[in-house]
Amino acid sequence: MSKILKFTQFSVRDLLVAAAPTLLAIVGVCALAYVLVDPSPPRHVVLSTGQENSAYEQIGKKYAAALAKHGVKVTLVQSAGSGQNLRRLKSGEVDIAFVQSGSTDEAAAEREGLVSLGSLFTEPMWLFLRETKGKPITRLTELKGKKINFGPKGAGAPRLFKQVLALNGIEPEEVTRSSLANTPATVELLEGRIDGLVFTSAPEAPLIQMLLQTPGIQLFDFDQAEAYARKLPFLSHVVLPRGIVDLGRDLPPVDYNLIAPTATLVARDTLHPALVDLFVQAAASIHSGAGWFQQQGQFPSARYTEIPVAPSAAKFYKDGPPFLQRYMSFWLANFFDRMWVLVLGLGALILPLSKVVPPLYVWRIRSRVYRWYGQLRTVEQALEDAQSQGERRMEIYAAQLARLNEIEEMVNQISIPLSFADGLYGLRSHINFVRERVLSLLSEAAPVAPAAVPV
Known part of the structure; x- marks a missing residue:
């Protein structure tokens, strides 16, 4: 009986040999599609942050730590600020960066291949002045003849402050301008060699925290903040509440009106969608809490940005994290999410080749x-x-x-x-x-x- 079976059984070997070319063709095409059509996310990205001791630098470290948990290395590159970050994105030097609202417009962003991953937080314009004898400065027109540090070239503050001065009819030559980075400019202010300096930063920045508590340093109150926000639509009117810095010492002693652009996470449109998901999820973890100028859950947001929002980011803000990433690791979820490429490849090949x-x-x-x-x-x-x-x-x-x-x-x-x-x-x-x-x-x-x- 065994001999009969040996000579008459179904030939699996022959079937495998006959099907081998077809199977190899299917595997080859699917592998090619998997690699080329929807490539695997890179494990390294470059994030352009800001100046030393700035909020951008501090927050950049949080993003690096968040993505490191998923095996993605984020290289942080310091910059002068929003302007330099935008130039680096346009030239392709970095993959992602912090950019201030008002730095570009929708048409220019689309032309340069830039997408927004969402607004992260408001970053008020802080104008710190040395207290003077007599009446404190309450109008920007009183800055004529003063030595003011606008910030280094490439930062967001110089561009914004010049726009604000122009609204007040102040010509650039009527103010003695310097372009020091934030840290040396703070030293110059404390030493009395300049009369004031301008930051655009989140309040978490160490220099902001220090200056808000330094005797002899006055924070300018933009009591016309609502008018500025109407004149420059990318600005918001925010209030620094009395006592928010130190309730025990009642700092500040009064409410301060400030004008604030928003910080936006901007990437090149070639950034892999899976990495967009990771950055947006990290943003939700880092920025969703309540703060000095925001309510719980207000940020991150697809609003407050003139740059088109990336499709993956918009989907996150609408539906939350991708379904699979809620229940499994990022790389495993990404693998299964990309399997549709294989399904399409198999569907296109199996039917004709099976004949x-x-x-x-x-x-x-x-x-x-x-x-x-x-x-x-x-x-x-x-x-x-x-x-x-x-x-x-x-x-x-x-x-x-x-x-x-x-x-x-x-x-x-x-x-x-x-x-x-x-x-x-x-x-x-x-x-x-x-x-x-x-x-x-x-x-x-x-x-x-x-x-x-x-x-």
């Missing part, structure tokens, strides 16, 4: 039988050629008869499924047919014995 496999399998099985017909044809050709060999015919016929016996022995060893047994038995009957012909030719060619002569 090729059965004929290949049938051909492979039948070829085991058909190749022996070539041997039979060789025998018959040798029989035909033997007709002209004269006395050697008997020798050729005997040799072909032995050859037929060998062929029959080999054919008897063929393992073939039962569904193809008719071909095998047909071959064996044809071998027997050729053998009968050889035997007939042998009998015809045998010399006739001489008749007996009577004595």
